[in-house]
Amino acid sequence: MIAADITALPAGDSPGLVLVPATPAERIASIKLNSIAWKGPLDVETYIARENHLFQQRLTRDGLTCWILVDRTEPEGERTIYSSCESYRKKALLAYDGKVEDVGTHGVGSVYCRPEFRGKGYAKRMLEELSCKLDTWQMEKESRGRSLFSVLFSDIGRSFYAQFGWRPFLSSHMSLLPNFKDGEPDGVACDSEARDLFAEDVQSRLCNDQVLTKLRERMRVASQQSPGAKIAILPDFDHYVWHWAREEFYAQKLFSQRDPPVIKGAGNDKARVYCAWTRNFGETPEDNVLYILRWVYDDPTSPEQEQTTIHAMAAILRRAQLQARDWNMSKVEFWNPSPLLQKAVALLDPVAQVVHREKSSISSLRWTGAEQGLGKDVEWLLNEKYTWC
Numbered sequence: 550m551i552a553a554d555i556t557a558l559p560a561g562d563s564p565g566l567v568l569v570p571a572t573p574a575e576r577i578a579s580i581k582l583n584s585i586a587w588k589g590p591l592d593v594e595t596y597i598a599r600e601n602h603l604f605q606q607r608l609t610r611d612g613l614t615c616w617i618l619v620d621r622t623e624p625e626g627e628r629t630i631y632s633s634c635e636s637y638r639k640k641a642l643l644a645y646d647g648k649v650e651d652v653g654t655h656g657v658g659s660v661y662c663r664p665e666f667r668g669k670g671y672a673k674r675m676l677e678e679l680s681c682k683l684d685t686w687q688m689e690k691e692s693r694g695r696s697l698f699s700v701l702f703s704d705i706g707r708s709f710y711a712q713f714g715w716r717p718f719l720s721s722h723m724s725l726l727p728n729f730k731d732g733e734p735d736g737v738a739c740d741s742e743a744r745d746l747f748a749e750d751v752q753s754r755l756c757n758d759q760v761l762t763k764l765r766e767r768m769r770v771a772s773q774q775s776p777g778a779k780i781a782i783l784p785d786f787d788h789y790v791w792h793w794a795r796e797e798f799y800a801q802k803l804f805s806q807r808d809p810p811v812i813k814g815a816g817n818d819k820a821r822v823y824c825a826w827t828r829n830f831g832e833t834p835e836d837n838v839l840y841i842l843r844w845v846y847d848d849p850t851s852p853e854q855e856q857t858t859i860h861a862m863a864a865i866l867r868r869a870q871l872q873a874r875d876w877n878m879s880k881v882e883f884w885n886p887s888p889l890l891q892k893a894v895a896l897l898d899p900v901a902q903v904v905h906r907e908k909s910s911i912s913s914l915r916w917t918g919a920e921q922g923l924g925k926d927v928e929w930l931l932n933e934k935y936t937w938c
């Protein structure tokens with residue numbers, strides 16, 4: 550299955566090729582193949598264990614499909630894997646013309662072609678077939694019986710996935726180094742209202758019914774104020790648990806002598822500002838990043854409230870910096886920062902800039918809503934790190 554005769558490879562557009570869901574053994578074979586690209590500091594067996602651990606999480610256990618491009622005449626279990634990827638079914642919200650709907654969607658990830666097979670059109674063939682299949686794949690229970698969009702995060706720039714319909718969206722971030730001076734008299738570190746959040750706090754503060762109701766209302770209003778559909782991946786607790794399963798797996802393998810990382814975010818109950826984060830353990834210390842997964846706060850309605858929110862955000866970010874320092878992370882990073890968040894960052898680091906990514910983690914969305922009478926334009930709300938898989 551893994552070894553292949555590279556002198557007799559089919560063309561990428563050969564009618565003999567077909568995209569199919571992998572069998573469990575083929576899924577492991579495809580993970581082994583892509584391990585050279587993505588195992589990072591883990592050995593291959595531990596990398597496979599990581600993938601299996603993530604597969605068992607609530608977010609992915611019923612909706613993850615490993616897809617492989619194979620020759621339709623080869624028998625299951627003996628098929629050469631020409632290219633592979635994964636899709637993850639997710640819950641999402643769609644707002645259009647003042648109405649909000651629960652819809653199904655897919656995230657796409659782990660797009661891979663082994664080095665000796667590259668440049669022959671296999672990934673192209675796979676993504677062309679995938680884009681058609683995802684429209685109805687696992688959508689039987691959805692009221693529309695189909696998905697209207699899918700998302701992915703490109704690490705190979707803006708153009709590759711665009712040729713198959715995944716259009717690049719805003720992909721910016723800000724980051725803060727964890728190297729502030731202790732006891733700095735900036736009025737931020739001494740904010741006693743900010744506190745650590747544990748997993749159960751994230752669930753009760755960031756994932757409660759009120760937060761989701763507000764999100765639906767915000768999307769409904771937005772869909773009346775400007776033309777075009779608005780979508781968001783539902784920021785449910787399962788997303789956070791998936792990211793933490795990943796960080797805890799690494800922490801256990803790499804820092805077995807330490808207690809697990811239980812501080813999952815920070816918040817200020819009085820100002821009602823919260824964020825949740827996860828720690829990414831990469832191949833080098835520079836790749837160790839504390840990512841803020843999502844922010845939750847109310848839009849301020851007065852200048853005083855705005856100042857309160859900005860200060861609460863800054864104090865929360867300071868807590869994130871402390872956690873980053875504690876876990877030897879190179880920085881704290883957050884995606885697509887709002888203007889309010891940018892003002893909070895300025896309190897901590899006046900020279901910090903918004904970075905627009907051109908190569909990695911390019912948020913990309915393929916929209917098929919126009920075929921469903923929902924127009925050709927779509928706006929992606931809550932385009933934050935929690936959506937990444």
Ligand SMILES: CC(C)(COP(=O)(O)OP(=O)(O)OC[C@H]1O[C@@H](n2cnc3c(N)ncnc32)[C@H](O)[C@@H]1OP(=O)(O)O)[C@@H](O)C(=O)NCCC(=O)NCCS
Binds near residue numbers: 660702708
């Ligand atoms: C990216 C990858 C899947 C491409 O696989 P592939 O089978 O060689 O790609 P294809 O031969 O189907 O290429 C299709 C087209 O995309 C272009 N293309 C291929 N890789 C590209 C890249 N990294 N960036 C931009 N364009 C690329 C090809 O030139 C080709 O264009 P053409 O149709 O005009 O000739 C493969 O290089 C890979 O596995 N890389 C390592 C893992 C990775 O980075 N995956 C993506 C994670 S987001």
